Amino acid sequence: SCPYSDVLSSEEIVRYSRQIIMPQICKSGQIKLKESKILIVGAGGLGCPASLYLAAAGVGEIHIVDYDEVELSNLHRQILHYEHDIGLPKVQSASEKLKRLNSNIKIVPLHIHAFSSITDFVQKNKYDAVLDCTDNAPTRYLLNDICVIHNIPLVSGSALQMEGQLTVYHYNNGPCYRCLFPKPPPAHTVTNCGDGGVLGSVCGVIGVLQALETVKILTQMEGVLSGRLLIFDGSETTFRNVKLRQRVTTCEVCGDNPKIKEPVDYEQFCGARAHDKVVNINIL
Amino acid sequence: SCPYSDVLSSEEIVRYSRQIIMPQICKSGQIKLKESKILIVGAGGLGCPASLYLAAAGVGEIHIVDYDEVELSNLHRQILHYEHDIGLPKVQSASEKLKRLNSNIKIVPLHIHAFSSITDFVQKNKYDAVLDCTDNAPTRYLLNDICVIHNIPLVSGSALQMEGQLTVYHYNNGPCYRCLFPKPPPAHTVTNCGDGGVLGSVCGVIGVLQALETVKILTQMEGVLSGRLLIFDGSETTFRNVKLRQRVTTCEVCGDNPKIKEPVDYEQFCGARAHDKVVNINIL
Amino acid sequence: MHITVEFGGGAELLFDNKKSHDVTLPEKDKEWIIKDLLIWIKDNLLKERPELFLQDESVRPGILVLINDADWELMDTVNYVIQENDRILFISTLHGG
Amino acid sequence: MHITVEFGGGAELLFDNKKSHDVTLPEKDKEWIIKDLLIWIKDNLLKERPELFLQDESVRPGILVLINDADWELMDTVNYVIQENDRILFISTLHGG
Ligand SMILES: [Zn+2]
């Protein structure tokens, strides 16, 4: 069946039957999922579970951006990559699996550096949602600004060691990343998963929850995590749902008189590089 | 390297490096994971993500029980199964992927009916933890009683529509399933995912959290979800962590003078059948 | 007396699919205990099929009662004396997977 | 005055790796506001490298302050008047993925 048809095939009706029978989804929600196009930035610890559950749920077109290749040290948490994928681009490894899982949808692997080329892709495509599954502050500011400029909700997850955080930016008059963090963190206070470590299942919880928020956005459900931050502590298995500020009217990008109307120099802004790679640490 | 060695190979050190550098795991925790043997009952919506994250984390030996074959309507949530797996036993489909993900560990697919044969397997194997990823009340009572009788912690997850629940039974003097539910629910009040539907990512959150609790049990971390119940409402993305009763001294299986010393007739006890299959519902 | 009565795990289906109810309990001579509340819920909130909620003057098997996020077994179950602003949650256990 | 001061997202590493601190603030002439608390924390709880926690008489960029689970921007930030039993959480944002 044509992936752009607004009618579900009988194969699709059976495939998605267990979610179509839910009153929150039903057939209209399934069609909305099918007609959606999303961008997932990062095919690592968050992007793997997020893309897996969104492909399984029937999101019609999924673009995945990552410039890295699969390494052995990724496999404990980046669960779309297997041993024989080591050395392949992560987006290739991921998209092969996702296509085998669901041939009804379109998976577009983008083996590009998010940092240098993403602006073009967002300009060319009308994404219904963007998932921030990246690993560094400059890219997080870049994605935020692009999403605000193009008016796309940004489903933002992060994880480190036993903790995770999740929120949706620029949705339903909620705040954007810059509303919360107008100034970047000092570069030496930012720790990535390569340096600090992370438990795979902690990434997994946040990545799957990113998929859930995306499904809720695409099907126009209530209860999206906008203006709220979910704080997960895996060491106690506790979650806190805290209330965030509203959109800040003086925000440089989403405020009433925005200064930032196109992407700026984020590496200079953050005083940090935007790559995910870390030098291997000898822990022996 | 020998999967039973208590020394990690240099390949394993690199593979698990991002969790070994965490103070909560370090090398001793990784060795504990490698020396562990667990049983996952159910290779469906909960068992798929749980087994995926436990295999990736390096649990040394994973037995997976399921009698069903992969159906098209499973694929939206049972994310280890792809289109070409339809018709195969779920345990075969799952174990093929898990072996490709991690050849250092032993995956044992058990294509048996949990209900009829599981007692033998628990008697023969000294499991360090059992994961209840099943779909019906009789099997949940059966697993509870076997785990109490053999003194094994039971990591219990469940999901339906937009909601999920998670707890660990019979651990650290916490309650067992029978302590909470001495009487079974009336059979007509029990809804499974086939009948009521479920969102894939809601299963995913609970299944990944089951993997997390299992890692914490196997590495002897604090903060295991025993004597507490996590209640997840995906429609609002809220989690509640409620305090449960202690072990009940008069409990028929884990109490001070237990009546139940071997499995009983659970289908009669619950007035319900213990199979997961449902007649396909015509939702057109 | 104001309290919040909540339903989850499917129990809300018996209550117009509403998960949270702001409830003002009428004044009465004696203190309100959970046993009284169950009757009040049956008469005032329950929309259908009381046997799916109540059984033998308590909740039916398979429903957990949580008073301010603690198991009612820790608080004397049906005899707990309800306090102003208590949050009382009735949750069906899920079995799906 | 008793309050709970909490740290998360890695901020606890500056506080002996302890995530929750029961704090009794000494009595003083004027009310305690968050600005006073920041100085008190620096003098009494902070174990190392204050520049990773404080900057320009506020918290450093990248740390969110939550007063009873609400963003301090909703409560006048450093000028919020602390109340008995408040829970004040300082959480570093995570960037890993
Ligand atoms: Zn903004």
Ligand SMILES: [Zn+2]
């Ligand atoms: Zn018991």
